[in-house]
Amino acid sequence: MGSKKDKKRHKTTKKASKKRLNKWLRIGLSGLAGAVAVTLVHESVRRFYPNAPRMDILGMRAIAKGLRYVGQTPPPRDQLHTWSLVGDIISNGLYYSLTGGGKKAIWRGTILGALAGVGGVALPGPMGLGTAPSNRTKQTQALTIGYYLLAGVVAGGVAKWLRKVKR
Numbered sequence: 001m002g003s004k005k006d007k008k009r010h011k012t013t014k015k016a017s018k019k020r021l022n023k024w025l026r027i028g029l030s031g032l033a034g035a036v037a038v039t040l041v042h043e044s045v046r047r048f049y050p051n052a053p054r055m056d057i058l059g060m061r062a063i064a065k066g067l068r069y070v071g072q073t074p075p076p077r078d079q080l081h082t083w084s085l086v087g088d089i090i091s092n093g094l095y096y097s098l099t100g101g102g103k104k105a106i107w108r109g110t111i112l113g114a115l116a117g118v119g120g121v122a123l124p125g126p127m128g129l130g131t132a133p134s135n136r137t138k139q140t141q142a143l144t145i146g147y148y149l150l151a152g153v154v155a156g157g158v159a160k161w162l163r164k165v166k167r
Contacts, residue, residue, distance in 0.1 A: 031097025034155030059084030106156035113152020117145030
């Protein structure tokens with residue numbers, strides 16, 4: 001009597017949960033792509049351009065400040081740098097996952113990237129992390145904004161591409 005409806009309901013529920021998993025996977029992968037893009041650009045350019053933004057230094061300062069606040073001694077500089085890069089990838093991955101997986105992901109990524117770039121220039125000073133790493137020169141400011149803008153576009157582009165990938 002109600003077996004056809006039960007089968008339809010079961011199939012619908014199964015497909016909906018599968019789509020939800022794929023949606024979250026796509027969102028996570030696009031955020032990770034943006035985070036890896038911004039980290040690779042930062043780490044590459046800083047090695048050969050003296051006015052390059054040093055967001056890794058801001059990350060190291062933030063971690064050291066937080067550890068000192070809770071009464072802990074910060075690790076050596078090389079370990080602190082590794083922690084900073086890992087923290088950057090995790091936090092930027094979560095941030096850029098806000099691009100979502102919808103049709104307007106590239107626009108959202110662009111806006112999020114621009115906001116992150118402006119925040120990277122404007123916020124370190126008021127947060128007590130110093131201004132030189134991202135605000136040293138006009139070129140440093142422009143590169144900071146550009147890096148994060150690029151990462152937002154990458155995250156949005158990956159999200160758009162992943163929408164086309166067959167499940």
